[in-house]
Amino acid sequence: MKRFLEKAVKWLLTASGFVTSLVILLIIGFLFTEGAGLFREKVIEEGYVLAVHKDNPVKELTAAEIKAVFDEDITSWSGLGGPDMEIVTFRLEDADEYFTEEELGAQYEYAAGKIDSLIAATPGMIAFIPESMVEEGAQLNLIEDNAISPAEVLSGSEWFPTATPAPLFGMWPLLAGTLWVSFFAILFALPFGISIAVYMAEVAPERVRNVLKPVIELLNGIPSVVYGFFGLIIIVPLLQHVFGLPVGESGLAGSIVLAIMALPTIVTVAEDAMRNCPRALREASLALGASKWQTVSKVVIPSSMSGIASGVVLGIGRAIGETMAVLMVTGNAAVTPHSILEPLRTIPATIAAELGEAPAGGAHYQSLFLLGVLLFFITFFINLCVEYISHRNKAKNS
């Protein structure tokens, strides 16, 4: 009985040991299945077609081209490889500009035939209509509806997930926004982080350290929404005032908030690394007549470089994944940023802001899961880097 209990507990403990690995696998699995569905979706909204005149030579359009056409950025077929002919766009809402209500019928029962003949009569027309409105034998061509291509998603420079007829899922602006904000955050946090770590590990008297340590822990404990709220109330108006911006919500506001949030991670890890620097090294340096500062800068910091680097990389990871604070202060404009003073939008903020409105299972929903996959792999890679750095360090020290 006793032995059975021992065995059972051992198995239970072993099983729980693998829970985290299982969770990682499940995260990858679920995010991937949802996200990969995006590439099975068609460019044009489900249930709709794009119809053109039967003599129109244009057979295929990319999502970006469709959007440009319907935004009237492209106004001639010559820009799309067709004849020099003006583009006339047609949406179902426009039907009453061409026909009276009676012609269309109360339930739009005659609309299909009318629209088909309208397209046949207008050589330059492109019509965005429900599939059911294309009658059999109608004299028109349908634009080929390709599946959404990974290249367009990963390198596309426009994120318009709710655009009709063809939503755009270019993730580049979001990725750029994320990297941009995180880069500046680390730029701000780095000098502070390293200085505080050095001060706490090497310079500060015990009494001061006993104050700084809880301060750093508390900074780490403050919820990200509170940082976001503070940023929204204080930092955003301040930046608007100082830089004379039209809106204070900007990448810079996000970077400042993120810098404060990434600081505790950098400080804690870097300080640990410096404290673990072998005493003998330090004493040897001091014995050679080096001052304390010379010892710190020439011996302690170089020898604990890998620990400091892990701290910085972990800080970057924290900044990249941070959601709420960034969502609240960066202004959420999904455009490729040109300056840190402009509003921009990060990957986590996009997911948080849009998932609630995206219909489950649709292309938009799937694209947000794909963003999740992207984010997961960025942070996964960062963690592997940290692991590699600290592992190499261990090997070097032993």
Added chain:
Amino acid sequence: MNTPVYPTGYHLRKRRSQAAAFTVFRVLSYFIVLVLFAILGFIIYKGAGVLSWDFLTKAPEDGMTAGGIFPAIVGTLLLMLGSAVVAFPIGIMSGIYMNEYASKGWVVRFIRLMTNNLSGVPSIVFGLFGMALFVKYLGFGDSILAGSLTLGLLSLPLVIRTTEEALKDIPAAIREGSLALGATKLQTIWKVVLPMGMPRIITGLILSLGRVSGETAPILFTCAAYFFPQLPASIFDQCMALPYHLYVISTSGTDIEAQQPIAYGTALVLIIIVLIINLLAGGLRKYFEKRLKIK
């Protein structure tokens, strides 16, 4: 005779550069203390006037411009409890396995790598995952159950790590002593190792609760309700939560100006929770350290 080894002024420069560098470090460090006090002071200053018994015990009224935040406080406490139920047993068991059972080698390294990776996964990814697995696939819907499970998984790495570290510092001699007296491995762990590690484990658990109390992104799509004035009746209900409440009333709503005092109050309550948890953890740590020393 002494010949000068160093160029003239070397020692002066050495002293000066040290003084300069250390001053910079000191100033930057004090600046951070200032930043913390600015954030805390600002929120306490603005929020203290809002805090009242009614604010803590009433539901929001008039489209969130009046009333209190009672449902959000209850929701956050429920989520903390729920995540504890999920994460504590699994996390502690996992930590025990890592330190007491697993043979040092690739298994431990692999698990540790995975645990570290999990702790680096952004909270919004946990939110997506929780939505896909618990809300949709397992069909729990937006519920306290789904939220607790998501938050539990999020705090798992922290619990595992603190358990592991607490147990690692217990000298092998103590385990060997117990085993030598004829105790089994399980008895040794249950009667000797765990009680000794408990103080530090408990400190870690409290800190993980603190983290859970402030998380918003994981519950956005798994649990949190914009407005749910009655208290949840079962674990399949949605609930309000303090961090989410602060987010919605400070960024959206009918009348942001009128909502602002409530936002300050909510932020203050969140900060107070974090302060209590940090003080509790710090106090416990000191208390146990003292007790161990006396022994």
